Amino acid sequence: IAGITQAPTSQILAAGRRMTLRCTQDMRHNAMYWYRQDLGLGLRLIHYSNTAGTTGKGEVPDGYSVSRANTDDFPLTLASAVPSQTSVYFCASSGQGDTGELFFGEGSRLTVL
């Protein structure tokens, strides 16, 4: 089934630990994104990648890093997790269609204690 797969779906993490959220898409989309979603706030862009080999910073990049070694994979790493990074994280991709709408993964719920 075509789409975006995120892992893990849920994780509880101790503060200070390193964590990588995985994201894989099989739609051959060039652009990929990582968002966080917090109650009462809109989706906030963390990092993005317009094509394999390139990445860019979004609105809230501090404490996060990404890599884009190939078209399909776009992992998000928290080097040293802090409680303020407790959130739901969504990976998304977009193609070159008329609208360029985003396709989202199912989300990763992360709790940092």
Added chain:
Amino acid sequence: GQNIDQPTEMTATEGAIVQINCTYQTSGFNGLFWYQQHAGEAPTFLSYNVLDGLEEKGRFSSFLSRSKGYSYLLLKELQMKDSASYLCAVRDSNYQLIWGAGTKLIIKP
């Protein structure tokens, strides 16, 4: 700064019509999107407007006025499954999406 405003919550009755408004102030405009997000799930694409006017897609319609920085999503013949959050997003001059906080729509029987 850039800003998207939409009501936090709305309530409507099954079978009725509801209009969810979205106003925006952004650096440039390259299209406006509406997404639906059921609780605990990912957002899914509903509609896209780049020119002024109404776009109709089944029970859902979306309207855009670029001069007023205004859009609305119209849902007709409401069903219980329409209970969800509706997210408005604008693509700015840098082709980045600016998101509203979403409108939680509660449908009552």
